[in-house]
Amino acid sequence: PQLKMVLGRNLFLSTLRKLSKSNSLRLNSKHCIALAAKSGTFRNYADKGAIQNNVCTDEESPVVIIGGGPTGLILSIFLSQYNIPSTLVEARTPDQIHMHPQAHYLNLRTMEILKHYVPNVFEDVINAMPPVDDWEGFTFGYSVMGRQIARVAHPVRGIVEGQDGNSILCAEASGGESIDHVNSSASRCSVCNPGHLAQNKFASILLNETRRMADLVDGNSPTKIYHGESVLGVKEQNSHLQVQTNARNIKAQHVIVAEGSLSQTRSQHGGVLAGNTEMQHLMNIHFRTSERLSNQLEQKKEAVGMLHFVFNQEIVGAFVCHDLREGEWVLQVPFFPPYQNSTDFGKERVQNMVKAGLAGESIVEVQDDDIDILSVKPWTMSATVAQKYLIGESKNIVLAGDAAHAFPPAGGFGMNTGIQDSHNLAWRLANIITQRLSKENGNIMLEHYENDRKPIAQQNAALSVRNYNRTLALAKACYLDADHPSLLKKVMESPPMNFIPLNIRQQTFGTAVMTAMMPLVNIASGNLYGERITKNVRRILESGGGLPLLFPRFEIGFSYDKSRSLNEEDDTAAFYSQIGEGNRLPHIAIQAVAHPSHTCDALKSVTSLTDIESQISERWGAPNPPSYSLILSCAKASDAVVSKTRMWAESQVFNVVPLCLFEIYSDRVMAAKRVETLPTKDGQNSFVLYDIEGKFDELKRDYIDRNRYGTHAFLALLVRPDGHIARVKHFEDSR
Numbered sequence: 001p002q003l004k005m006v007l008g009r010n011l012f013l014s015t016l017r018k019l020s021k022s023n024s025l026r027l028n029s030k031h032c033i034a035l036a037a038k039s040g041t042f043r044n045y046a047d048k049g050a051i052q053n054n055v056c057t058d059e060e061s062p063v064v065i066i067g068g069g070p071t072g073l074i075l076s077i078f079l080s081q082y083n084i085p086s087t088l089v090e091a092r093t094p095d096q097i098h099m100h101p102q103a104h105y106l107n108l109r110t111m112e113i114l115k116h117y118v119p120n121v122f123e124d125v126i127n128a129m130p131p132v133d134d135w136e137g138f139t140f141g142y143s144v145m146g147r148q149i150a151r152v153a154h155p156v157r158g159i160v161e162g163q164d165g166n167s168i169l170c171a172e173a174s175g176g177e178s179i180d181h182v183n184s185s186a187s188r189c190s191v192c193n194p195g196h197l198a199q200n201k202f203a204s205i206l207l208n209e210t211r212r213m214a215d216l217v218d219g220n221s222p223t224k225i226y227h228g229e230s231v232l233g234v235k236e237q238n239s240h241l242q243v244q245t246n247a248r249n250i251k252a253q254h255v256i257v258a259e260g261s262l263s264q265t266r267s268q269h270g271g272v273l274a275g276n277t278e279m280q281h282l283m284n285i286h287f288r289t290s291e292r293l294s295n296q297l298e299q300k301k302e303a304v305g306m307l308h309f310v311f312n313q314e315i316v317g318a319f320v321c322h323d324l325r326e327g328e329w330v331l332q333v334p335f336f337p338p339y340q341n342s343t344d345f346g347k348e349r350v351q352n353m354v355k356a357g358l359a360g361e362s363i364v365e366v367q368d369d370d371i372d373i374l375s376v377k378p379w380t381m382s383a384t385v386a387q388k389y390l391i392g393e394s395k396n397i398v399l400a401g402d403a404a405h406a407f408p409p410a411g412g413f414g415m416n417t418g419i420q421d422s423h424n425l426a427w428r429l430a431n432i433i434t435q436r437l438s439k440e441n442g443n444i445m446l447e448h449y450e451n452d453r454k455p456i457a458q459q460n461a462a463l464s465v466r467n468y469n470r471t472l473a474l475a476k477a478c479y480l481d482a483d484h485p486s487l488l489k490k491v492m493e494s495p496p497m498n499f500i501p502l503n504i505r506q507q508t509f510g511t512a513v514m515t516a517m518m519p520l521v522n523i524a525s526g527n528l529y530g531e532r533i534t535k536n537v538r539r540i541l542e543s544g545g546g547l548p549l550l551f552p553r554f555e556i557g558f559s560y561d562k563s564r565s566l567n568e569e570d571d572t573a574a575f576y577s578q579i580g581e582g583n584r585l586p587h588i589a590i591q592a593v594a595h596p597s598h599t600c601d602a603l604k605s606v607t608s609l610t611d612i613e614s615q616i617s618e619r620w621g622a623p624n625p626p627s628y629s630l631i632l633s634c635a636k637a638s639d640a641v642v643s644k645t646r647m648w649a650e651s652q653v654f655n656v657v658p659l660c661l662f663e664i665y666s667d668r669v670m671a672a673k674r675v676e677t678l679p680t681k682d683g684q685n686s687f688v689l690y691d692i693e694g695k696f697d698e699l700k701r702d703y704i705d706r707n708r709y710g711t712h713a714f715l716a717l718l719v720r721p722d723g724h725i726a727r728v729k730h731f732e733d734s735r
Contacts, residue, residue: 057248061087061221062433064243064250066231066265067258068097070199071401071418073206075256076223077118078426080213081619082626084433085221087250089243091230091259094207098200100286100375101322101330104306105412106195106202108159108555109584110419115192116611116723117423118620120212124205125197132156134298134324135196137305138167138547140474140537142523143360144308144319145300149523149534150541154549156194160187165550165572169541170302189575190556190587191608194549196306198322199415216623234265236394254429255397258418261382263403269392271399275384275461279408279468282332282381283345286374287354289327293370297358298324307547309471311478311533313514313521314356318471331357332409335378336485338502339492339509342378350376361524382406383465385457389450395443400425405457410467410547413460413554420456425449427626427721431657434625452560459566463554466571470547477536479519488512548572559583560724577695579703579715585610585631585723588695590664592616593671593688609689609696611723613660616687626721627658627685633700634714634731639677642686644731645716652718652727661686666694704730 063079065072068090079086090097106114106125114122136156141148152167159165207225214223226245234255235242243250257265289297297303308319317333331354335344350373359366385405391397401418428449432442472482491497492505522530540546552575553566561582577586588609606615613629630649634641642661649659663686665671671690678686691697700715709730718727 058251059087059224059248060251061085061224062253063087063256063429064089064241064252064254065256065258066234066243066263067260067401067403068092068203068207068225068227069258069260069401069418070103070203070206070415071422072256072258073203073210074118074419075258075400075422075426076210076225077121077206077213078422079429080210080217080223081117081623082426082430082434083218083623084430085217085219085223087224087226087252088210089226089229089231089245089250091228093228094204097227098204100377101198101200101320101328103199103409103412103415104196104320104322105416105549106197107412107416108190108192108194108550108552109558110416111192111195112190112556112587112610112723113419113423116608116614118209120620121205121209124208125195125202128201128205129195129197130323130325132193134304135306135321137170138307138309138549139303139305140309140311140541140546142312142520143310143357143362145297145303145359145364146312146362147524147526148302149311149537151302151305152541152546156549158188158193159190159550159552159575161189161576162574163189163552164544164570164574165548165552166544167541167546167548169538188587189552189577191610194555198328213620213623216621218623231259231265233268234392234397236269236392236397241392241394241396253396253433256425256429257391257397257399257403258401258422259403261384261402261406263399265397266386266391266399266403269397271391271403272387273384273406274387275382276465277382277384278380279383279465280334280381281337282334282379283342284375284377284379285331285333285345285350285354286376287329287331288372288374289329289358290370290372291327293358293364293366294324294327296364306549308357309474310357310360311475311480311520311523312356312360313517313519314360315353316475316480316517316520317353317357319357334485336489336509336513339489339506340513342376345376347373347376381408381468383408383461385454385461389454390443390446395446398425398446398449404453405461407461407464408468409464410471411460411464411551412549413464416555417457417460421453423722424452430626435657451562455562455565456558456560459558460554463551463571467547470545473540474537474546477540478523478533480516484516485513544572556584577699579699579717579725579728581725581728583725585612585629585717585719585725586695586699588699589692591690591692593675593690606689609664612662612689613719613721614723616660625658627660628653628721628726629717629719630659630661631717631719632661632663632714633696633717641714641731645729648716648729649718659685662689663687664689664691664696666691666697703728 062084063086065075065086065088068088072088076086076088114125137151137153139148140150151170153170154167155163210225217223229245229247232244232246241252241255243252243255257263259265304324306321310317310319317331320330322328351368351371354371355366386399389399389404400421402414405417407414428445432445475482488509492509497505519529523533551571553573557575558566559582561580564582586609590606590609592606613627630645632645663674668690671688675688703715714731716729717725720726
C-alpha cells in the first residue's frame, strides 16, 4: 500500500512486475521501495519522500555529475585540472560499464583535446588502439571473408588542408594493401590523426585518469566518484540543488546530467527532445572470435577493416571490428517491432547469423566454439537534440552528452560531441565557481554554453542522418529498399490485415522479409544479377558516395559563430584554416622560444598553435584556474604594442581571468631577439613562438584582406580556455 500510494496505480503495477521477477514480493514495504529505487523505477518520484529513510549521509560538492560514461568522466577530469572538486555518480559498476564496446571512433578534434589537455589519456589511447592497417578500411560484400563487392580506404594517416575526407576505392585485385596518406606536418590540418578504440576500453582509461586527477585537487571538498549508486531525484532549493541517491544526499551548485539518452533527470525537470526518436530498431550483438578464427581473418588482408557491410540471404547487417587481434566484434542488425521482437534473437539464431555474416560462402569453416556471444541487446536509433540544455527553474541543471543529443552512429559523432560538450562546459563552470559570479552572470555564462553547443549538436545530428541515408543508398543498390518494411508494417496495421491475429501477421512479415533477401544469394555466385549489384555499389563508392569516415570541416572546422554554420552541400569537403571569431585556433607548426627565466619544460614539446595555452600550463600535473590566451602577431612587437593589446584583452575578460600572452614571429632571428627583451614583470605568462612555415602570416593576411583592413594592420587574437577564438582585434599601426 505504501508503494502504491507513492507511485500511483500504473507505475505501481509496473514496479510490482519487476519485483516479482526478482522474487522480492515477500520483502517488507521498506525493502520493496529501496529495491524499486535501486532499479530506477521511480527516480522521478523521489521528491515525494518515499525513500528518505534509505539515505544515510549528507555531502556537499560544487558540481555533481550524473553519469560515468566518457562525457561525465572527462568533465570530472577537466574540473579537477581547474582545481574544482566534483562528485560523479554512476548507477553501473565499472565492470558493467567496461563490458560492452559501444562507440569507437575518436575524431580529429577529440584527439587534439586528448593530446593537449589530457596527454596521459592520449598516450594510453594510442598504445591501446589497434594498428591503423586493421581499421582504415570498410568492406562491402556477401560476407566478411566471402565474396567481396568492394573495399575502401580512408585518409586517416594525416589529412592535409585542401584534401577532402572521401575514401579511396581499392582496385578489385588490390589484396587489401593499405593506402599511404602520410603528408608533411606543415600542411596538415591537425597535429593529430583520428583514433579507433572501443568505448569500454576508452572509458577505463578515462576512469584511471579521473581517479589520478581527483587526488590532485586542493581544498576541503575532494573530488569523489560513486559507482553502483542510482540518482533518485534532484530537488531545486532556494540557493542550491539537492541530489538524492540511494545512499546519500549531495548539496550542489550545479548538476550536470550526462546519464544518456534515456535520462530520467532530464525528464523530471521538463527537458524535451526534438527530432526523430525512432528512426530504426536494431539488435546489437557483441561477440568474440576465437584466436584461430581471428588469425584467419587477419591473414585475409582484403577482409580487414573497421566496418563490414554484409548482404546475403541470411543476414543484412553491419559488422564493427573493434579489435581484430583480440577478436572483439559487434554486429548491428535491423529488426521491425512488433512483427519482429528481441525475443526472436535467441542464442542459436544469433550464432548462425554471425557465422553467415563472417564466413558465408567462403572456404573458412567456422565452428560453434569460434564464436562466443557475449550479449544481445536491442536499441533504438534516434536523431534528437534537447530543446534546452539548461533545465529546471534555476537553470543550474545542465545537459551534456547523450542526455542532450542522440545521433545515428554513422559518422561517429555521438561520443565525440559529448566530449566536446564537456570541453566547452568545464572552464565555464570553473570561472563561475572560482570567481563567485552572481546568479545572473553565472546563468549568462551557462547560456553561452547552450548557444555554442546546441547548434553544433543540430549540425551533427543532421549530418548523421545524411550518413545513415548513405548506408540505405548502398542497400538500395543491392535492390533492398528501406521503405519496404515500413510500408509492409502499414499494410499489417490496416484493415483487413489488422483483424488477423498478431502471430499470423508476424509469420507473414517474416516470410516477406526473407523473400526480399533471397536474391542476395546471387552476390556469392557472381552471376549476372550479382555482377549488377557489384557494379551498382562500386559506382556509388567511386563517385564519393557510401559512408565516409572523416568529415574535416565538421570535426575541426565547426565554429561558435552562428553566421558560419556548415551547410550540407558537400559533407566531406576539404578543410582550410581560417582566423575568425568562434573558430578553433588553427594548427600551425611552431617552436616555443624560451626566455632565460623560463623553467617550463613544456616549451620543448610544443609543436602546434592549437590549444597552445593548455600545452604550456600542464594542468594535468598541477591544477590551476582556466586562462585566456592573447595571440599577438605583428612585424615587430614593442612593449608599447604589448601593453596596448593587453589592455584591450583584459577589458574583454573584465580583468578577472588569467591571461597568457603569446607573440608569434615568422622570423627566427627576430623571435630570438624579442625573447631577450620580454618585460620581466610579466614573468612566466609571456611567450615567444616561432612560426616555422610562416603559415600564421598567411592566415593573418587572408583575414586582413577579407575585412579590407590597412596594409599596416596587425592582429590580436583573444582565445578562450577551450582553444576557440573569442575576439579578433586589428590595429592599424604596429609601432
